[in-house]
Amino acid sequence: xxxxxxxxxxxxxxxxxxxxxxxxxxxxxxxxxxxxxxxxxxxxxxxxxxxxxxxxxxxxxxxxxxxxxxxxxxxxxxxxxxxxxxxxxxxxxxxxxxxxxxxxxxxxxxxxxxxxxxxxxxxxxxxxxxxxxxxxxxxxxxxxxxxxxxxxxxxxxxxxxxxxxxxxxxxxxxxxxxxxxxxxxxxxxxxxxxxxxxxxxxxxxxxxxxxxxxxxxxxxxxxxxxxxxxxxxxxxxxxxxxxxxxxxxxxxxxxxxxxxxxxxxxxxxxxxxxxxxxxxxxxxxxxxxxxxxxxxxxxxxxxxxxxxxxxxxxxxxxxxxxxxxxxxxxxxxxxxxxxxxxxxxxxxxxxxxxxxxxxxxxxxxxxxxxxxxxxxxxxxxxxxxxxxxxxxxxxxxxxxxxxxxxxxxxxxxxxxxxxxxx
Numbered sequence: 001x002x003x004x005x006x007x008x009x010x011x012x013x014x015x016x017x018x019x020x021x022x023x024x025x026x027x028x029x030x031x032x033x034x035x036x037x038x039x040x041x042x043x044x045x046x047x048x049x050x051x052x053x054x055x056x057x058x059x060x061x062x063x064x065x066x067x068x069x070x071x072x073x074x075x076x077x078x079x080x081x082x083x084x085x086x087x088x089x090x091x092x093x094x095x096x097x098x099x100x101x102x103x104x105x106x107x108x109x110x111x112x113x114x115x116x117x118x119x120x121x122x123x124x125x126x127x128x129x130x131x132x133x134x135x136x137x138x139x140x141x142x143x144x145x146x147x148x149x150x151x152x153x154x155x156x157x158x159x160x161x162x163x164x165x166x167x168x169x170x171x172x173x174x175x176x177x178x179x180x181x182x183x184x185x186x187x188x189x190x191x192x193x194x195x196x197x198x199x200x201x202x203x204x205x206x207x208x209x210x211x212x213x214x215x216x217x218x219x220x221x222x223x224x225x226x227x228x229x230x231x232x233x234x235x236x237x238x239x240x241x242x243x244x245x246x247x248x249x250x251x252x253x254x255x256x257x258x259x260x261x262x263x264x265x266x267x268x269x270x271x272x273x274x275x276x277x278x279x280x281x282x283x284x285x286x287x288x289x290x291x292x293x294x295x296x297x298x299x300x301x302x303x304x305x306x307x308x309x310x311x312x313x314x315x316x317x318x319x320x321x322x323x324x325x326x327x328x329x330x331x332x333x334x335x336x337x338x339x340x341x342x343x344x345x346x347x348x349x350x351x352x353x354x355x356x357x358x359x360x361x362x363x364x365x366x367x368x369x370x371x372x373x374x375x376x377x378x379x380x381x382x383x384x385x386x387x388x389x390x391x392x393x394x395x396x397x398x399x400x401x402x403x404x405x406x407x408x409x410x411x412x413x414x415x416x417x418x419x420x421x422x
Contacts, residue, residue, distance in 0.1 A: 009349035016413050017353060024152035029144060029405050037118065037127060037398055039063070040140045044116035044129035048105045053078050053166040056104040060164035063143055068150040069162060077179045080104075080164040084149055086156045096419040097159045097189045100145060100412055102138035102196040102382075103168030103176065103366055106131035107390050124397060132396040133386025138196035139164060141382025144405055145412065157420035160412065161190075168197075168366050171213075173330045177366045181373065191422055192343055192415040193370040193377040194408065198389070199396060200381030201404030202356060204347050205363035208371045210334025211283040212290050215327045216241070216301055221320035222274035230313030232322045234276040235265045241304035242278060248296045254286035255362075258293060279329070285362060287334050301326060332364055333372035343376035346414040350407055376415070382408060 016022060048056040060080040064072050069082035089095070108114075108130045116129030129136075146162055165176030180186065195205075218234040218241075242260055250256045258280070265276030282293040301324050309321045337344055344360075351358040363379060370377035383404015388394040 005345065006349070009345040010352055012417070013346070013349040013353045013410055013414060016410060016417075021152045021154045022409070022413065025148040025154055025409055026406060028148040028151045029402050029409075032144070032147070033398060033401060036140050036144055036401065037125060039143065040127055040132070040136045040396065041116045041118060041129070043136050043139060044127065044132055045114050047108075047110060047112070047114060048131070049108060049110040049112070050105060050167070050170055050172050052110055053105045057164065057166065060104060060139070064146065064162065067143060067146040069146055075179065075183075077176060078104075078166040079176050079180060082146075082162045084146065084156065084160040084162070086160075089156075089159055093159060094189070095158060096191040096422055097161050097186065098412065098415045098419050099161045099163055099180075099190055099193040100142055100196065100408075101163040101165050101177065101193065101366060102142040103135050103166070104139060104164045105166050105169050105172055106135070107169045112392070124399060127396045128393070130392050130394050132394045133384075134198045134389045134394070135168070135196075137199045137382045137384055137386060137396055141196045141401075141405055141408060145409055148405075148409065154413070156413070156416045158416040160416055165366065171329055173213075174332060174366055174369055177369045181369060190370070190375060191419045193367065193375055194412060194415065195365055195367045195377065195379035196382045196408065197365050197379050198381050199384040199386035199404075201383050201400060201407050203359035203361050203381070205365055205367055205379035206337045206344060206360045207285065207362040208333060208335040208368035209283055209285060209362050209364040210287060210290055210368070211281060211330060211332045211364055212294060212328065213282075213330030214280045214294075214297060215277060215329050216280065216297070216324065217275060217277045217327075218301070218305060218322055218324045219275045220272070220322045223272045223319065225270045225272055228272055228316070228319065230316035231272050231319050232308045232312040232316060233272050234322060235273050237304045237308040237322055238263065238265070238276040238278055240308070241300040244300040244304065245280070245297055248293065251289065254284055254289055256282075256284035256286065256289045256293070258282050281330075283364070285334055285336075290334065298326060332368045335368065335372035337371060337376065337378070341376045342418050343378055343411075343415060346418065347378060347380070347411055350410045350414065353410065354403065354407055356403075356407065380408065380411070
């Protein structure tokens, strides 16, 4: 960014931070750290497995109402939407919208024991629970932002929409945010999007790591291991295909990975299986590399099935041949913010104002969708420190949460001002 633009962005943030209403919002954040931790503990006790977020959606809607937000809605997918009321905008406004979102779901399956506890370690409180940081920290950060803005009566020149969305983790495949951008009522109106995901205040995800996930299934007639010998074996064919796929060359740049995640099949050691299934995860910063790996997957499976069908005995062929299917179970687009994106200018200016380092990094988050659509978007932490993500031993320490939330608040205000000028 040219020096003049950098100076202008910093001056805007300095002016925002000096407003009396913004100081009042900061004061609310400072005074309610204990309250936020209690809300976080309450949230962690509510299960939100993939495709099972309803209880959290209902909790989120009630908390948005408590915060004083308006037009609260739980959509057909389970996303919870609420607007910040402001006298500067009429109820009939069709102008630009800035979105702040945080995903409600966790990676933990239904039935996972959820017993959140706050422990004092070395004089500091620490929340221990599955999902304590990812993404209870983001959800509570969003709720804190809403409370602070309403309490301080901060008037915004553009509409601010809060979204507690479903479907970010695993096979959720960003379905909540995809659904948001397919809403007719919001079409073309979202001009910036800030995603709150996990803890931290020292980085921002500005490059979307793309991923494609597949489920491969090979089926056959099966049979007895001895009397039906010569019948083509789905596990053998699947294993051969995966071995070939695993040997596919991967470039260091653009960074690309391939993971063979799960494999299932068969009923007993002395049975020729009737089916075998595997899941595969490909990730890259390059869409071209993801396409190349998809082609390699199809070729490996097709060739292996053809090879093992050809090797079946005449009696085995009479019993039936192998068939296969390849299903796409996840598709997250790869994309990157433009170097002159206004949200990049804003977050660098905010970090400079707060004395933070602007670490821009790669990640796979809800921001993949808006970034791929050309909408200025980042994914940032909501302050504090976390560890043990995606494990039962996950924890969250609210140390420096206030700093992280000040960062989010200033970034949000900066983007609403920019939105009003677009």
